[in-house]
């Protein structure tokens with residue numbers, strides 16, 4: 001397999017600055033790294049945050065974003081074991097961690113203070129050839145459709161872990177706030193596969209049809225509902241046992257602390273810039289609710305989330321576009337107009 005010297009990528013030099021579709025050098029894998037020929041990459045709302053630089057965590061600059069990359073191993077450093085040229089591999093958000101702190105030692109490596117992040121502190125999957133730590137790269141079974149599996153590498157792993165964090169029993173209600181977006185559309189399907197009853201919340205009729213087609217029993221349109229919390233409590237006969245917040249809305253997150261059922265769990269996943277959770281202390285105590293953050297997943301969560309997908313339980317609702325069209329995708333994302341997930345083809 002011949003590896004070219006240069007390749008196409010989308011790169012930016014300043015946060016919020018021009019997104020350039022340009023020819024850049026193909027990176028060389030370090031001793032512990034794979035070189036992956038990325039075929040497709042999902043476009044996560046996190047990539048938009050990274051480009052804007054609106055989180056209290058600096059990105060590397062210049063930066064190639066992207067952390068849902070699916071491709072083929074074409075090279076590797078001298079210390080890599082257990083991978084072969086031609087294997088399918090996935091680039092995910094967590095690209096490496098110290099592996100020796102308290103959190104890494106207890107398999108919570110995404111909570112490591114020295115975590116290395118694809119498309120954030122390490123050039124990611126919006127390029128044709130990307131490097132990834134061989135320990136953290138996701139193993140994708142041969143024969144899997146690489147465009148379809150791409151969104152699993154962040155959206156899938158994240159919502160699967162968030163559902164585990166909600167600690168629900170089969171038959172219980174889970175509300176997905178932001179159900180029509182990239183993470184939400186997968187959260188509905190994982191929740192169904194795990195045996196929960198799903199209520200989806202998002203805006204507009206088209207998203208409503210979509211959310212129901214994926215298996216949600218009920219849809220609440222936040223742009224039309226007279227009282228979102230009241231409607232949810234009524235439909236679920238007392239509030240959902242768990243809420244997965246994947247919307248990029250501060251108001252929606254605080255609202256979920258009101259309608260969650262007594263003893264229920266509010267899971268925070270979406271990361272609106274500068275947002276705060278507001279929960280009334282009296283009701284939170286009397287209802288004994290839990291509010292928990294959930295941040296991607298570890299290697300076991302990754303393997304399990306991919307396994308749900310390969311068993312046919314999760315279908316990624318993707319639209320495929322060229323990598324060069326990334327700026328347009330960010331615009332649609334900003335406006336909340338994307339239904340499901342965009343995946344970019346790095347050859348276009």
Ligand code: NAD
Nearest residue numbers: 045046178180181182183202247249252269270271295296
């Ligand atoms: P997305 O843009 O595809 O989806 C967001 C959805 O929320 C849209 O469908 C939008 O219409 C909907 N929405 C907006 N306001 C709403 C409201 N008031 N009520 C209900 N729904 C509303 O984004 P995505 O790619 O799914 O990412 C969602 C968020 O999750 C982003 O902030 C992203 O950075 C974050 N994220 C977190 C983790 C983690 O590990 N915690 C991992 C990946 C992404």
Ligand code: ZN
Nearest residue numbers: 044046154155
């Ligand atoms: Zn992501």
